[in-house]
Amino acid sequence: MSILTRPILEINLDNLEKNYRFLKALAKNAEAAAVVKDDAYGLGSEIVAKRLYDKAGCRSFFVAHGIEGEKIRPHVPNAKIYVLQGIGEDSLESFNKARLIPVIASKEQLKFWKEHKIDGIKPVIQIETGLNRLGFREHDLAEMSPDDRDLFSMVLSHLACADEKDHFMNEHQLQNFNRLRERYFPKLPASLSASDGTFLGSNYQFDVVRLGAAMYGINTAPYRENQMLPVVRVMAPVLEIAELNRGDFVGYSATYRAADDRKIAIVSIGYGDGIPRSLSNIGKLFFYNGGKTSEARIIGRISMDNIICDITEVENLHVGDIAFVINEFYTLDDIGRDAGTISYEVLSRIGKNPRFVRRYL
Amino acid sequence: MSILTRPILEINLDNLEKNYRFLKALAKNAEAAAVVKDDAYGLGSEIVAKRLYDKAGCRSFFVAHGIEGEKIRPHVPNAKIYVLQGIGEDSLESFNKARLIPVIASKEQLKFWKEHKIDGIKPVIQIETGLNRLGFREHDLAEMSPDDRDLFSMVLSHLACADEKDHFMNEHQLQNFNRLRERYFPKLPASLSASDGTFLGSNYQFDVVRLGAAMYGINTAPYRENQMLPVVRVMAPVLEIAELNRGDFVGYSATYRAADDRKIAIVSIGYGDGIPRSLSNIGKLFFYNGGKTSEARIIGRISMDNIICDITEVENLHVGDIAFVINEFYTLDDIGRDAGTISYEVLSRIGKNPRFVRRYL
Numbered sequence A, B: 001m002s003i004l005t006r007p008i009l010e011i012n013l014d015n016l017e018k019n020y021r022f023l024k025a026l027a028k029n030a031e032a033a034a035v036v037k038d039d040a041y042g043l044g045s046e047i048v049a050k051r052l053y054d055k056a057g058c059r060s061f062f063v064a065h066g067i068e069g070e071k072i073r074p075h076v077p078n079a080k081i082y083v084l085q086g087i088g089e090d091s092l093e094s095f096n097k098a099r100l101i102p103v104i105a106s107k108e109q110l111k112f113w114k115e116h117k118i119d120g121i122k123p124v125i126q127i128e129t130g131l132n133r134l135g136f137r138e139h140d141l142a143e144m145s146p147d148d149r150d151l152f153s154m155v156l157s158h159l160a161c162a163d164e165k166d167h168f169m170n171e172h173q174l175q176n177f178n179r180l181r182e183r184y185f186p187k188l189p190a191s192l193s194a195s196d197g198t199f200l201g202s203n204y205q206f207d208v209v210r211l212g213a214a215m216y217g218i219n220t221a222p223y224r225e226n227q228m229l230p231v232v233r234v235m236a237p238v239l240e241i242a243e244l245n246r247g248d249f250v251g252y253s254a255t256y257r258a259a260d261d262r263k264i265a266i267v268s269i270g271y272g273d274g275i276p277r278s279l280s281n282i283g284k285l286f287f288y289n290g291g292k293t294s295e296a297r298i299i300g301r302i303s304m305d306n307i308i309c310d311i312t313e314v315e316n317l318h319v320g321d322i323a324f325v326i327n328e329f330y331t332l333d334d335i336g337r338d339a340g341t342i343s344y345e346v347l348s349r350i351g352k353n354p355r356f357v358r359r360y361l
Helices: A013-026 A036-041 A045-056 A066-077 A091-100 A106-114 A136-145 A168-184 A333-339 A342-350 B012-025 B037-041 B043-057 B065-077 B092-098 B107-115 B138-145 B168-184 B333-340 B343-348
Strands: A009-013 A032-033 A060-063 A080-083 A103-104 A123-127 A155-156 A209-210 A232-245 A261-269 A284-291 A292-297 A308-311 A322-326 A358-359 B008-011 B031-035 B060-062 B080-082 B101-104 B124-126 B154-156 B208-211 B234-242 B261-268 B284-289 B292-297 B307-310 B322-326 B357-360
Touching: A009 B322, A013 A209, A013 B008, A013 B043, A032 A045, A032 B154, A036 A045, A036 A066, A036 A322, A045 A060, A045 A066, A060 A066, A066 A080, A066 A091, A103 A106, A136 A168, A155 A168, A155 B322, A232 B107, A261 B168, A284 A308, A284 B101, A284 B138, A292 B307, A292 B333, A308 A322, A308 B322, A322 B012, A333 A342, B012 B043, B012 B208, B037 B043, B037 B065, B037 B343, B043 B065, B065 B080, B065 B092, B138 B168, B154 B168, B234 B343, B284 B307, B292 B307, B322 B333, B333 B343
Parallel strands: A009 A358, A032 A060, A032 A209, A060 A080, A080 A103, A103 A123, A123 A155, B008 B357, B031 B060, B031 B208, B060 B080, B080 B101, B101 B124, B124 B154
Antiparallel strands: A009 A232, A232 A261, A232 A322, A261 A308, A284 A292, A284 A322, B008 B234, B234 B261, B234 B322, B261 B307, B284 B292, B284 B322
């Protein structure tokens, strides 16, 4: 018997690289850029970027903030690093130090760029095509001087509904994008799609696709079975096994009451480790003992450091055994759905706590 | 006009120290230990522990994991550091290096402790009184040898419903705790209450209270107005201001549609920064321009890096202005409620992203 206390995050870099290669092949003629913002969705941007740069020939990376670009620069010396949130006073140093390329989305940012230009760097322009998030609107483009238009090296936009293959917004945004780039930036390379858009076909792929979520194993084309290999596993040890008597309450605010005698396990992971508290009394953990898969329902409120689950039907379980929270069978997408959110949010939260034992495979 | 891109996390250490002192005074005769697990709920355990040790005389700290104790040890050289999740093979090194005190909750952990004892360290025993989480059950205590009982330096339990003053579980657990400690550990100091239990009165305070959530500004006694000073502010700059036309959609999956012409701001913070995605189309941001408070409703889905809000009624707003996400008026507790969770989970998530500009006041 092992006595363990820490949750475990396993990151399968081989599968991540395979996913990148799969998506790159899908994108055929487009360059396959890797999105490693938000610390590579929590999985470690330095390690992920280095792997893709060294082993898969990736030479373009997207981050959200300058500071994220600065962090990966030593590992991807000759790559282009694009910064989606643009440039500002609070990131200027990172841009200069790491030679980052800002994605400029407003005339205010363009003005700032012209006052703080970095020699040899040509920014990307983001244009709005229907998401109504960041991007130049058409009236801004119409007012832009030819000199200003010449400042840019690429034109970029972002799809709102690409995870639904037949959503009317896809075609609507594609038409807007083609119309605007042909009118205002006819000579520039173009980028419209993230992972989900890449699956929509070659007319959505243009010159650069931005591969993020799918590379990390998320199903960004949920209208069909996931074609991605799993990248993330989350596990945690059983700290204690105990009995419940009929009528016993469990957890904060006593939200679970045993209808008969039950057996429970206290597992060493909680919302402090990024497991959504909304899985309380809803989610499940899995055990693999003696070749058998057993499901254990989460009972009571999830607390900061612990989850309590019902193991009445689980055979031969011992303190120190490992509960699976996320794996190939119960995936990020499953846990996102059960938690009332999306896999992206779950993934982004899980990678953030240093108390995980982190294993890169 | 400032052009900024990064979200900002402001941590008011003066207020945190005042909250600690308030709770310490409330606890009268009990020692006031500080709970700094989960990186001090994301606020930085090293800085928080050092402040309380240096300025407020705090000499006992609780963490969840050995690795968290090791992290704060250099800043609190002569303090007791208790580890709530106990000791295991994956934390033994931290315990030895930092002279941590395990909280032992099962006979399996007790066996492990006896095989890996650290000279001069006497562990704490956690006993189960009604939460049905970690802790020795009574039949385990009855079977424990007198020698084993003598190993411990304190007896500890945890309340399930102390945030509800009149909840029947409080009295039930208090009676269980008193009965068990008198029967099995009559000579040991005792600890039952966290912040919420401390408010229940002196009979719940025993020898050590464990101050966490309330110290960080959370209202752990929500049946009355919050007596704590606010510790956390979260802000983010406006990246872009744009117009919506009647019929325009906003954000992923086009979940918001403008019923008439509106004005929007894109704010540089998202669920990647720990803002719950469940606030999509529900939450609000605040602006303080020209001495006037304006509320701006979040519209559309919150994305990883951005929130879009309706600023039609906000006067004189410019790119680079600061949106308030959490402050004295719209508190952690408010955002927890609006997000369908609790302030504890929100706080724990927000402190985890290094792309925040972090300011300690």
